[in-house]
Amino acid sequence: MPRIELIERGPLSPSASYLAFRAPYRHEAGQYVALSAKVDGEVQRRYYSIASPPRADGRIEFCIRHGGGFGRHLSQLAPGQTVDSSRPAGNMRLLDAARGAVYFAAGTGVSPIRAILFAHLDRNPEADATLLLGARSASDLLFHDEFRALADRHPGLRVLPTVSGSEPSWPGLRGRVTAHMAEALRGRTGLDAYFCGPPRMVADLRERLARAGIPDSRQCFERY
Ligand SMILES: Cc1cc2nc3c(=O)[nH]c(=O)nc-3n(C[C@H](O)[C@H](O)[C@H](O)COP(=O)(O)OP(=O)(O)OC[C@H]3O[C@@H](n4cnc5c(N)ncnc54)[C@H](O)[C@@H]3O)c2cc1C
Incomplete structure (x- = not known):
């Protein structure tokens, strides 16, 4: 089983960390791996999507929620430590x-x-x-500053953050991402749709996108 070595880590939000590893394999943008490690005395295995496109130097990045045992274990790794990883798999890809x-x-x-x-x-x-x-609060909007900087460099990119919790000072969109599908599509049908989140969000989007004229073949998704 390949081993990946932590080279950098840092906070992304109050409940998620950014981790960068050096990996001995190549992946396609959108794929995930199964990571294994000894947590609380037993070997456990969890799936994680790679959050970065393929890079020549083998760097792969993850966004990890601290939530339970495995997430906490990963977010406490120190640079130089390793984790067992499967080879990349999965159907999400740039269409x-x-x-x-x-x-x-x-x-x-x-x-x-x-x-x-x-x-x-x-x-x-x-x-x-x-x-x-989408996120519950503004401080949980992952990579928001990075996406805004990306939009400054790519005028075709529009970033619409939306917050679902009650946060009186938030000046932007409110509610879940599904609530703003019409604003994202603006009546266009010749688009591809990529989405990832909890099963209910994925099911909801599949149905709404199909009704809005984006067929299954143009939808690419993953559920966690
Ligand atoms: C294809 C795929 C890709 C995925 N990609 C990612 C990814 O990129 N990033 C990511 O973070 N996850 C991802 N996941 C989810 C991941 O595999 C794990 O399910 C997740 O990290 C939870 O594992 P855990 O051991 O940390 O939590 P578990 O112990 O399995 O607990 C599950 C959930 O219960 C809750 N929970 C458990 N213990 C506590 C506690 N003490 N206090 C409060 N809540 C608690 C948390 O919400 C936790 O997430 C992906 C899943 C799939 C299937």
């Missing part, structure tokens, strides 16, 4: 860099979305892309 796209990311579901969005803009810097980024 067509030439086409416009809408991206929906909720919580740590941002991981494969970030990887694919970066790959998309790398291959087509002028791409028409809209990202709906």
Whole structure:
């Protein structure tokens, strides 16, 4: 089983960390791996999407929620420590860099979305892309500053953050990402849709996107 070595880590939000490893394998943007480690005395295995596009130096990045035992274990690793990893797998991938796209990311579901969005803009810097980024609170909007900086460099990218908790000082969109689908699509049907989040969000989006004229074949998703 391949081993990946932690090279950098840092906070992303009050409940999630950013971790970068050096990996001995290549992946496609959107894929995930199964990581294994001894946690609380027994070997455990959890799936994590790689949050970065493929890089020549083998660096892979993750966005990890601290939530339970495995998430806490990962977020406490020190640089130089290793974790067992499966080879990358999964069906999420960039469908067509030439086409416009809408991206929906909720919580740590941002991981494969970030990887694919970066790959998309790398291959087509002028791409028409809209990202709906959702979280409970503004401080939980993962990679928000980075996505804003990306939009400054790519005029075709529109970033729409939305907050679902009650936060009186938040000046932007409110509610879940699904509530703003019409604003993301603006009546267009010739787009690809990428989304990742909890099963209910995924089921809801699949149905709503199909009704809005984006067929299954143009939808690419993962549920956590
Ligand atoms: C394809 C795929 C990709 C995934 N990608 C990611 C990713 O990129 N990032 C990511 O973070 N996760 C990802 N997941 C989820 C991940 O695999 C784990 O399920 C998640 O990290 C929870 O594992 P855990 O051991 O930390 O929590 P578990 O111990 O399994 O607990 C599950 C959940 O219960 C709650 N919980 C458990 N203990 C406590 C506690 N003490 N206090 C409060 N709440 C608690 C937490 O909400 C926790 O998330 C992915 C899952 C799949 C299937």
